[in-house]
Amino acid sequence: MATVEVTGLQKRYQDFLALDGVSLKAKTGQLISLLGPSGCGKSTTLRCLAGFLEPNGGDILVDGESIVSTPANRRGFGVVFQDYALFPHMTVAENVGYGLRLKRLPKGEIATRVYDVMKLVRLDGLDRRLPKEISGGQQQRVALARALVLQPRLLLLDEPLANLDARLRDEVRWLIRDVQQQSGITAFYVTHDQSEAMAMSDMVAVMKAGRVAQFATPREIYQKPTERYVADFTGEANFLPVSQVTGTGEGSYRIVVAGTDLEVTGVPDIPIGWDAELLLRPESLSLVAPDAGTFRGRVTKSAFLGAALHCEITLDDGDVLRLAADPNEQVSAEGKVGVAIDRSHAWLMPKVAP
Amino acid sequence: MTSSATTFANQRSVSFGFALLIVVLYIFLLAPLVAIVGSSFTQSLLIEFPPKGLSLRWYVEFFSRHDLVSGLIMSLRIGMITAIVTTVIAVMAGLAGRTLRGRLSGWFQVGMALPLLVPELLTAVGLLFFLYEIDLGKTVVGLQMGHILMSFPYAYVSISAALRQVPSSLEEASASMGATGWQTFRLVILPLVMPGVAMGAIFAFINSFDLYTISLLLKPLGGNTLPLALFDFLTYEFKPTAAAAATISIVLSLIGVALVQKLVGLQRAF
Numbered sequence: 001m002a003t004v005e006v007t008g009l010q011k012r013y014q015d016f017l018a019l020d021g022v023s024l025k026a027k028t029g030q031l032i033s034l035l036g037p038s039g040c041g042k043s044t045t046l047r048c049l050a051g052f053l054e055p056n057g058g059d060i061l062v063d064g065e066s067i068v069s070t071p072a073n074r075r076g077f078g079v080v081f082q083d084y085a086l087f088p089h090m091t092v093a094e095n096v097g098y099g100l101r102l103k104r105l106p107k108g109e110i111a112t113r114v115y116d117v118m119k120l121v122r123l124d125g126l127d128r129r130l131p132k133e134i135s136g137g138q139q140q141r142v143a144l145a146r147a148l149v150l151q152p153r154l155l156l157l158d159e160p161l162a163n164l165d166a167r168l169r170d171e172v173r174w175l176i177r178d179v180q181q182q183s184g185i186t187a188f189y190v191t192h193d194q195s196e197a198m199a200m201s202d203m204v205a206v207m208k209a210g211r212v213a214q215f216a217t218p219r220e221i222y223q224k225p226t227e228r229y230v231a232d233f234t235g236e237a238n239f240l241p242v243s244q245v246t247g248t249g250e251g252s253y254r255i256v257v258a259g260t261d262l263e264v265t266g267v268p269d270i271p272i273g274w275d276a277e278l279l280l281r282p283e284s285l286s287l288v289a290p291d292a293g294t295f296r297g298r299v300t301k302s303a304f305l306g307a308a309l310h311c312e313i314t315l316d317d318g319d320v321l322r323l324a325a326d327p328n329e330q331v332s333a334e335g336k337v338g339v340a341i342d343r344s345h346a347w348l349m350p351k352v353a354p
Numbered sequence: 355m356t357s358s359a360t361t362f363a364n365q366r367s368v369s370f371g372f373a374l375l376i377v378v379l380y381i382f383l384l385a386p387l388v389a390i391v392g393s394s395f396t397q398s399l400l401i402e403f404p405p406k407g408l409s410l411r412w413y414v415e416f417f418s419r420h421d422l423v424s425g426l427i428m429s430l431r432i433g434m435i436t437a438i439v440t441t442v443i444a445v446m447a448g449l450a451g452r453t454l455r456g457r458l459s460g461w462f463q464v465g466m467a468l469p470l471l472v473p474e475l476l477t478a479v480g481l482l483f484f485l486y487e488i489d490l491g492k493t494v495v496g497l498q499m500g501h502i503l504m505s506f507p508y509a510y511v512s513i514s515a516a517l518r519q520v521p522s523s524l525e526e527a528s529a530s531m532g533a534t535g536w537q538t539f540r541l542v543i544l545p546l547v548m549p550g551v552a553m554g555a556i557f558a559f560i561n562s563f564d565l566y567t568i569s570l571l572l573k574p575l576g577g578n579t580l581p582l583a584l585f586d587f588l589t590y591e592f593k594p595t596a597a598a599a600a601t602i603s604i605v606l607s608l609i610g611v612a613l614v615q616k617l618v619g620l621q622r623a624f
Contacts (some may be wrong), residue, residue, distance in 0.1 A: 052526050072529040079530040089545045098541075099531035143527075186568060229463035 002063050002153040002186050003028055010057035011044050013212075016346075018044045019055065020210035026203070029184040031177070033197035035233065036207035042190045043158055045207070049188060050156050050349070051075050062153065066315040075154075077187075078147025082159040084139045086131040092142050093118070093127035099150040120179060137168035144176060148183065155180060155187040161196065173200060194234045198222065206230045213353065222281075223345065225268055227353040231279050238280040238321045242348065245276055253348050258295055258315050266348025275351040285323040286346035287311070294339030295321070302331050313339055365559035386602065394481040394597035401594050412598040422506045422599060425583030429563050432494075436501045436562040437555040440509040443502075444554055445547075447540075452522075466514070470507045477503065485572065494606075496576065497572045497579075504568055509554035516550020518541070552614045560607055 004026040011019040018043045026032045034042035039193050047053040047058060051072030057133040059066050067075055094101075097133050100110040118124055121141040126244040131139055140160055159167045160176065177200050180187050189269060191197050197204050198218040205215045206229075216225045227233040230237060254261065257278050270276055290296060300320075301312035306323040311331060315321065321339060325331065389403040397407035416422055422507065453460045469477060481500050490496040520543055528538040544551075569579045578586065580599065588596055 050526070050530060052529075073532050073534060075530075076532070077530060079527060080518060081523045081527060083521065084503055085521065085527035087528075087542055087546075098528070098533075102532050146527075146531070171416070218492060 004032075004154065004186060005061040005064075006045070006049070006058070008058035009045065009048060009055050009060065009063070011041075011048060011053060014058045017210055019048070019058075021058065022207075022210070022212055023058075024043055024187050024212065024215060026188070028186055029181070030202040031187045031189055031200055033189045033191060033201040033204045035191060035194060035197040035204055036208055036213075037192060037233070040207040042192075044210075045155050046158055046188055046190045047155070048180075050077060050079050060349040076150070077154040077156055078151055078152035079149050080140070080143045080155070080157045080160045082161075082162050084131070084143045086142055086146075087153075088125060088216055089133055090130075091127065092123065092129050092134065094288055095131065095142055096127075096145045096149055098146065100103040110231075113149055117145045120148070121145045121175060129307050135168075136164050137172055138144050140164060140172055141175065144172075144179070147180065152185065154184045157187065157189045157249050159190055159192070161191075169196075174199070175244075195201065198234070204281065206233055224267070224347055225349055226277065227349055228277060228279075228351050231347075233350065236282050236322065238285070238323075239277040240280065240319055241319075242276055242278050245272075245348070247269065247272075255348060258319055260294055262294070262343075262346070264343065264346045264348050267350060270348070270350050271354055274354060276348055278347055280341060281345060282320065282323045284342040285321060286340050286342075287313075287323070287325045287329060288338040288340045290336040290338050293340035295339040295341075296336065297321070297339065298336055299331050313337065315339075365494065378449035390600045391595050394594055394595050394601045396597075399573060399593065401592060401597050412461045412594040412603075415593070415595045416598045416602070419587075419595070421578065422580070422583050422587065422595070425578045426599070428494075428567040428577055429580040430496055432501050433562040436505050437509075437559040440505050440558040441501050441513070441551060441555045444506060444509040444513045444558075444623060445517075445551060448508055448517040449543075451514055452517050456560045463514075467507045469503050474504065474565075474567045478568040481568070482571050492573070492575050494574045494577065497569065497574055497577075500568045500572045502563045504565055505558040508561050512550050512554035512557055513547065514551075516547040519550075520546050521617060549614070552617065555580070556610045559610060563603065563606070 004024070006022060006024040009019050010017070022041065024032065024047050027054055034045055036042050044053065045057075046254055048055045051067075051070065055068065060068055065286075066251070068260050072091065087098065090098065090304075096118060097110045097114045100113060105113075114127070115124075118127065123138060123141050123145060126138060126142075127133055131142065134142070140163075156166055157176065162196045164172060169297060176189075189200065191199070204218050204221045206213045206221060207228045208229050214221055214230045216224075221230060225234065231237045231239070240257050242257045244256045246254045247270075248254050248263070252263065252265050253270075254263055255276075256262075257280065262278075264278065266276075273313040295313075295315050297313040297315040299311050304327060307327065308325045309329060309331065311325050312322055313321045314324065323339070331337075356620070392405050393403045394405075394412055395404035395408050395410070396402060397409045397411065398405075404448070447466055451459065451466070454462050454531065470544065481496075481503070485491045485493075485496040490499070524542055524546075525538050528542050529533045529535075533541065564581065566581045566585070569580075569582055573582060580603070584596055584599055
């Protein structure tokens, strides 16, 4: 129920710049993922939003008002931590009701609201347990309930699934998304897991060394990355070096790749002479007869994975392509093959953003 | 096969030797206690072990001697005030030390332990001069200050260790739900570190009860703590009254430990 605008956020630790001008925008009810490897500044950004860290520069506007000088306990944001941060000496119900108790609400109202939110996150019946007596997935749901019960303007989640095993992770992930959408709370979600970010978010900010490398929808991040770093971080990818790039219009280029002329789309306004690569996701490639398709090569590796057959093709000029073929395809090692590309999913981008 | 069998035999002899060492260590630690407690119940006129006969006459004798009883009362009073004041300061110091990072944090720890690192006699002499300077020489307040200073590190070590166990995310979580710093301390941090705080208070009390050198130099005119009174007593008489006094001290410590166990649980204190 709030819009958020982060502009030019900076955080410095002695001579290390943890945040170097981070800018983001969230509309009401959106879930924004901050995605990147450890040390990229995603958690630092979240902690600045929560008020646990004071930025050295830039501004954070919530509903158009700067909150940078508001202390954490008066921001009214819900925070969910990677280690859950449940109070070990309080029962589940006391943990969930903690914020309401601080507001000195009447006991009856606290009980009703705690009951309602525990039902929402499917924790009913556990209210008298201590945190150490329930499972990790349940603990994380308590943490979520504890943040939601205060009806926060903003929900901040710091790798909430990192300590859960794969099966629970799926379950809690969908619960978080459902609850967030039902209640229409604007949320920021820190993760290093690209599939999590893709599946849950309205917008993804891929972060790199204290900056936002790309801020866009999951589809755009995956299909139209602004540089190799983003493409690498968001899934399996093949990168082919290109030569003779000539622009033929806004975002379309004629290139030579692996000895073949191609017309492709790509990042607009790549400077002339800039180091560029062609992104080919494995699913946009398919195996064809040796004399058909765009590229020619031989199969150097193949692995049968049930649903797909993963192949590694070495092209005639030495470049390597990975692709997922039909599992029933007969692939002979060292056999000559052709590779067809889905032109609409080939994407030209700079190796490093200019 | 043979080699693993030898290793196994070696391990057994090692663990047997280790167990023996532990037993010897415990005998070494507990024997004086057993001897002193036992000899306090003797009927004879000398401190001896095993006791000759059983009687409580030396306890009666202890409580009928004004110098020893007033020493006990003085020690109890100073010990309790020391425990309370030291605990409050140590909690505050622990909270401050927790926010420090890196090298600063290490120096802070050393600074808090300084009264342990400087010989007691030096501290006592320095304090004596200082207390005269501020007109508190040979007063109960001066002695009290000395005891607080000497007992502080014991309380600090226990309390700061307990505080370090509390993850900082708990404080952040509490703040994010609208708690002020004081509310977070009272509702989250204090309940979690209570065992360590209680343990620190007991350490401070026992240490204060036991201090000799600093009490000797700072003692008020006409006042004695129990250790001083006992030493004066033993200079002229070698009666089991001293053993009775020592047994009373041991019982007092045990009561303290039992209280912590009852209130917060000792196993949670470590």
